[in-house]
Amino acid sequence: MHDQATRMREAVRAYAEGARSARPYVLTVTSGKGGVGKSTVALNVGLTFAMLGKQVLLVDADGNLAGLDVMAGVVPRFRLGDVLRGDRDLESVLITLAPGLRLLPGSSGETHYPLLQGERQAALLRDLLNSDQRSDVIIIDTAAGLTPEIIRYGEEADSVLVVTTPEPTAVMDAYAMIKVLGISAPGQRVEVVINNVRAVREGEETASKLRAAVKHFLGRELPCAAIIPRDEHAGEAIRRQEPLVNAFPRSAAALSLQSLGHALMHDHVQGALTRTVAL
Numbered sequence: 001m002h003d004q005a006t007r008m009r010e011a012v013r014a015y016a017e018g019a020r021s022a023r024p025y026v027l028t029v030t031s032g033k034g035g036v037g038k039s040t041v042a043l044n045v046g047l048t049f050a051m052l053g054k055q056v057l058l059v060d061a062d063g064n065l066a067g068l069d070v071m072a073g074v075v076p077r078f079r080l081g082d083v084l085r086g087d088r089d090l091e092s093v094l095i096t097l098a099p100g101l102r103l104l105p106g107s108s109g110e111t112h113y114p115l116l117q118g119e120r121q122a123a124l125l126r127d128l129l130n131s132d133q134r135s136d137v138i139i140i141d142t143a144a145g146l147t148p149e150i151i152r153y154g155e156e157a158d159s160v161l162v163v164t165t166p167e168p169t170a171v172m173d174a175y176a177m178i179k180v181l182g183i184s185a186p187g188q189r190v191e192v193v194i195n196n197v198r199a200v201r202e203g204e205e206t207a208s209k210l211r212a213a214v215k216h217f218l219g220r221e222l223p224c225a226a227i228i229p230r231d232e233h234a235g236e237a238i239r240r241q242e243p244l245v246n247a248f249p250r251s252a253a254a255l256s257l258q259s260l261g262h263a264l265m266h267d268h269v270q271g272a273l274t275r276t277v278a279l
């Protein structure tokens with residue numbers, strides 16, 4: 001009986017480790033409008049996850065206008081375009097930004113950048129999920145807009161963060177993103193992040209109006225994952241080419257981003273990983 005129980009525990013442990021490595025938690029960070037701080041959210045949430053002990057793969061999927069490498073202060077030798085052309089394998093392109101955090105740098109301004117459509121995008125997603133170096137979490141930082149490529153990243157994720165600011169055009173574009181995702185992936189979990197608010201009340205009012213519109217016209221709930229204050233330190237961190245939570249960890253925006261990372265870890269990421277290994 002003892003040997004049988006020992007074998008059973010070993011089998012459960014092996015299954016759990018295999019299941020955990022087989023399917024990382026995928027978080028897509030996107031927006032309808034550009035310039036709303038989407039990449040700042042993705043980079044700093046990814047770093048927060050890593051600080052919490054997770055192995056994180058951050059993917060700069062912003063087509064051919066990538067910038068996460070610049071924000072993180074690294075100069076990649078190879079980029080996503082090299083992988084898509086078949087010139088480099090995925091593992092050889094990844095850059096370690098911090099303990100537990102790796103970056104797949106996107107391309108920028110390449111004249112022969114491969115179009116990412118259909119099977120090519122599906123193959124990239126498979127490679128990300130089956131990377132030789134195990135990741136607990138994959139964060140995909142998309143471009144802004146509503147292209148099929150961006151929507152596919154939302155469809156394939158475990159959950160989606162839609163980042164907006166209180167600016168009316170940004171809110172309308174965020175609504176459009178939520179609407180399209182609701183049509184293409186009806187069961188997808190989508191949350192909104194209100195960034196760059198002048199006061200908490202402004203963020204709450206923006207979230208409330210957007211939530212009401214989504215409820216009335218789309219018939220679904222829209223949780224607000226975070227309200228992030230306007231903070232001059234955010235711009236300074238970009239100029240320094242350093243993640244905000246490293247450069248100014250006690251600033252208002254950094255604290256909000258760290259709080260967002262902790263909440264996502266507790267409510268979604270950790271729960272999903274636990275469910276993955278449950279028998």
